[in-house]
Amino acid sequence: MRLVHHPVLCNYYVTYRCNAKCSFCDIWEKPSPYVTLEQVEQNLRDLKKLGVSVIDFTGGEPLLHREIDKFLGLARDLGFITTLTTNGMLYPKLAERLKGKVDMLHFSLDSSEKEQHDKGRGVACFDFVMQSIEVAGSLGERPDILFTVFRENLHQLEKVYEEIILPNKLMFILNPAFAYNEVASGENLTGEELDFLSAFGKRKYVYLNEGFIQLRRDGGNHVSDPVCKAASTTLVISPENELVLPCYHLGEKKFPINNNLAALYNSEEVKQQIALEGRLPQCEGCTINCYMQPSFAVEVNKYFWKALPSTLKYNYYKGTWKRMLAN
Template identity: 70%
Template sequence: MRLVSHPVLCNYYVTYRCNASCGFCDIWEKPSPYITLESFRENLRDLKRLGVKVIDFTGGEPLLHRQLDVLLREAKAQGMITTVTSNGLLYPKQATKLRGLIDMLHFSLDSPDRDEHDTSRRVKCFDKVMESIEIARSLGERPDIIFTVFEDNVGKIRQLRDEICLPNDLVLILNPVFEYNGIGGSLSQEALTEMLWWGKQKNVYLNEAFVQLRLDGGNHVEDPVCKAASTTLVISPENKLVLPCYHLGLKDFAINGNLFELYHSDEVQKLVALEGRLPACEGCAINCYMQPSFAVEMNRYWWKALPSTIKYNRMKGTWKQMMRL
């Protein structure tokens, strides 16, 4: 049973540029402009008309955008829930002007070991994440730590939680790895089982539906769980609407100040109707599109996601915000 029929999330790529070059990501290789304030204002107007409640300002590294604070402030003024994920390199310098503008602030950290994390990111950013945590807490912010779980770092969850998250009262978000520019994932059943156990522990969040989907072999085109195109609008730095999702990216459409009309056009809606049903969608388990997919249709994944969703909102105290969805 479909609970919500309109888009709820916008993945707004403010730039593809990044100041890190992570081995599991290729977005930093792309040449990219930065979004303009003018186009953002036009799109924000239409995002609200379309029913979107959450804007994820993403990239690349979103803090590279020099007007990020302005973008966030305008989104907040329109009643949007804002999210930003950063590698921490630029946050210490920008923390003050970003204060109070990000509802869900995430710092990426893939290991409690400095050298291991920096090797993964191919830039020295571990110490900057630690500094960012300290500064954010001093400003009254409560960031989360996003831990991308690979087969070879699942054994570091305890150390990361105990040494970094618990002392700072931060939530550790377990993010099962997926093939960034492809389909599927590469975690064993043993690793998934260990993640499930950790997801029930103090100060740890894991959307259990992510694990269930992987155990089920991912999305299946004959009965798709993916609702990427109907739940999530992807806007590129070139001000284009990307469909059916960023990772598949079959087609993009120039927005030209008419996002609302464009989304409801026959050409776009034909692609929306194919969400989860295209040949390349078979086996897909990409978290950033499955999370909203689980939230809008009452099925086994909705029920799997519910306990962890309740837990996260209890830990973060975000009930009032989420009720607006």
């Protein structure tokens, strides 16, 4: 049973440029422009018309954009829930400008050990994450730690939890790694490792979408009966001001927005692409978290019930439910 029949999330790529070179991502290899303030303002108004409630300003590294604080301010003024993930390298310099504008601020951290974290990110950024946590706390901000889980860093969860999460009372978001296109994420977690991750996710201050675990146990999305609702739940806007379908990672079709996102999204050509969500050959076995999370939220099935407790837990701890109700 479908609960929501309109998109709920926008993944807004303000640039593909990045100051890191993560081993599990290829976005930093792409040439990219920066979106303009005029484009963002027009698109946000159209996103509001379409029923979107959450804007994820992403990249690349979104803090590379000099007007990112203005984008966040516009989105907040229009009533959107805002989210942003950063490697932390630029956050200490920009923290004052960002204060109060990000509802869900995530700092990426994949190990308690500086050498291991920096190796995976391809740049020395561990110390910047530690500094960012301190700076955010001094400003009264409540950031989260986003931990991308691989087999080789699974053992690091306990130390990060004890040494960083609990002392700072941060939310610990566990993000199981996923492969896409030519980008590999190492060996899949075993059933025993998924059990460990699931148990860890039940701790205080820890967020783990149990739908992600179930999907991996089931072998990912299946084109014969797709759980993925990427294109109907999530709008992807590129730095070139294009609507990308069905998702960023596949990017099968790109439509110039031309100052009329709402009309474009409701066009027959786009509707035809939306109808293919989860059914393309490349969609078989997919476990891409950033599209599965909204997919689990709009249709009542076993993934909906698996995801619901963690979603309620996160929103309770963060207090974002108050903003959602206000909208």
